[in-house]
C-alpha cells in the first residue's frame with residue numbers, strides 16, 4: 091500500500107536530512123513508549139566505512155542480481171551499484187524512493203514487500219538491512235512472505251536480513267510489553283509501532299524483532315534455511331538465509 095504524503099514520515103525525514111542535514115525520527119509504540127532514534131537519519135545515508143561491522147561483513151555474501159527490500163535512502167543499494175552489481179530497490183515510501191533517485195540509484199520503485207512478485211524478475215540476493223526482517227510483521231506473515239520471496243529467488247539465492255534480539259534487554263518497560271504480547275498470542279518482539287517525524291506519521295504497523303531461535307522456527311519449512319549468523323556488539327545480528335532446493339516442503 092502506497093503511503094499518503096502525510097503518512098510518509100520516514101520519507102520526509104530522509105529527504106529533509108539530505109537537504110538540511112538534520113532531523114529526528116521518533117518511533118511510537120502502542121503502549122505509549124516514545125523512542126527517539128539514537129543513530130538518527132545520518133545512518134540511513136551513511137557511507138560504507140561508517141556502517142556497523144556486522145553490516146560490512148555481510149556484504150561478502152552478496153552475489154548476482156540484488157533486490158534491496160525497504161531500501162530507505164539507498165545506502166546499501168548505492169554501495170552495491172557502485173561495485174557493479176545489478177541492483178533494484180523497493181520501498182513503500184514515495185519520498186524515500188525519490189531520495190534514492192536523487193542520490194543516483196538507477197532502478198528503484200515504490201512497492202511494498204507484500205507486492206513483490208515475479209514481474210520484477212528473479213534475484214540472487216534479497217537484502218533486508220536496517221532491521222528490515224521486522225517488515226515480516228508477525229510469525230504467520232513472515233512465513234507467508236518467505237514463501238513468496240522463494241518464487242522470485244534464483245536456485246541458490248540468499249536473503250541477508252538484519253534483526254534485533256528482543257530478549258537482550260533489562261528495561262522493565264520492554265519486558266512488561268513483551269509479557270503482554272505473549273499473553274495475547276503474539277511473539278514477544280512483535281511490536282506495534284508507528285514512525286513519526288514532525289507532523290508526519292505512518293499508520294500503525296507490526297514490526298517483528300526475533301531471537302535467533304525464533305528466526306530458525308519461522309524459517310523452518312518455508313524453503314529457506316539459515317546458513318550463517320553474523321553477530322554485532324549489541325542485540326542486532328544479520329542472518330544469511332539460503333534457498334533450499336527441495337521438493338515438497340510446503
Ligand SMILES: C[S@@+](CC[C@H](N)C(=O)[O-])C[C@H]1O[C@@H](n2cnc3c(N)ncnc32)[C@H](O)[C@@H]1O
Pocket residue numbers: 100101133134135159160161162163164165166180181182183186201202203204218219220221222225
Ligand atoms: C529502518 S529503514 C531501513 C532502510 C535501509 N534498508 C537501510 O538499511 O538504511 C526501513 C525502510 O523500510 C521501508 N518500509 C516500511 N514498510 C515497508 C513495506 N511494507 N514494504 C517496503 N518497504 C517498507 C521504510 O519506508 C524504510 O525506508
